[in-house]
Amino acid sequence: MRFILTTFAAIGLLGFVVGTVHADAGAGKAAFAAKKCTGCHYTDGPAKERNIADQLAKKGPELWYAGSKFQAAWLKGWLQDPKPIRHLAYNSLTKKNAGDHPKLSAGDAANVADFLMRKTTSEVKAGVIKPKKSLKGKKIFTKKMPCTGCHQSASKKGKVTGGFSGPTLVGVGKRLNPDWIYAYLKNPTHFKPFKAMPTFAGILKDKDLKKVAKHVSNLK
C-alpha cells in the first residue's frame, strides 16, 4: 500500500515539475513575442543568412542556438539588466551602442531565459572545454592571433583594453558556455555563415583552438 502511494506521489510530483517547466517555456515564448523580441532576433534555426547583406539586415543577434551559447544564470540576469555587450550598435562601425535594449521583469526574464535555453544545436558537444588557465591559449589570444584587436578584455588588475568591433570579452567566463566557444572557433559558419571575425579553424590546430577556448572561458 505504502509503495503504491509513494509511486502515485512520485508520478504526481514529476507531472507537476514537467508541467511547470513547460508552462515557463511556453510563457517565455509568449513573452518573447509580446515584448517584440522577434523584431530583432530569430529563434528558429538553422542559420538563415545567405550573404553579407542578409547579415547586415539583422537588427540583433540570432538566438536559435542561445541555449548552447549562453549560461542560463547570466542570461536570466542580463535580460533584467541588459548592459551593452558591444561598444558599437549591432552591425554598425560608426554608431555607439545606445544601451537601450528593453529590460524584462524578473518573471518575464526567467520565462524567456527558460524558452531560449531550450534553443540548442548538436554542433556544441558538452564537456569538451573546462575553463582553465592556458599559457598557450593566452599567447595565441594576445600575440599570435590577437583577438584583442577586435575584442575588449580585462587584465588581472582590471584594466580594460581592446578593439570595439567585436563583442566585449570582459566577464565572458560568466556569459558564454565554454563548449560553445570551442564549437564556434571550430565551425563558425554553422552559427554565423557571414561574420566579420576571421575563421581560424584550418589555420590554427584543433588542440590550439581548444586552448584558446579554455583561456577565453576563463576570462573574468
Next chain:
Amino acid sequence: MKKLIKISLLAAVFGLAWLINGQTATAAGAEETFKFYCAQCHGLEGKGKGPNVTKDFPVTPRDFTNAKEMSKLSDNYIRGIIMDGGPSQSKSPLMPPWSKTILDVDVNGLIKHLRGLCKCKGKAG
C-alpha cells in the same frame, strides 16, 4: 533568316544585360566585402581609422588612400597579406589571415577596390 536575326538580337541584348549586371554586382560586392571585413580596422573610407584603432592599438593600420605608399606594394603582396596575415609579410599579427574566410574571387575584387581608393597602380611582382 529574319528569325535568325531576331534570335541573335535577343541573345545580344540578354548577353549585354548579363555583362552589365555582372560587372555591377562584382563592383558592389568588393565595396561590401571591404566594409564588412576590412573597415573594422582600416575604416569605411580606408584611411586606417577603423573603430578598433583605439589609443591602445599598437600599430597604425595602412591608409589605402595614400597613393605614394600604396604604389610601392604589388598586388601579390597585398594578396599575401590578406590571405595569410601580417606575419607572412613581416607585418603585425593584428592583420589576421583571411584565407579561410574570404574567397579568392572576392580578394581579387578587394585588391581592385584598394587600387580604386589609392587611385594608383602597384609595382610589378
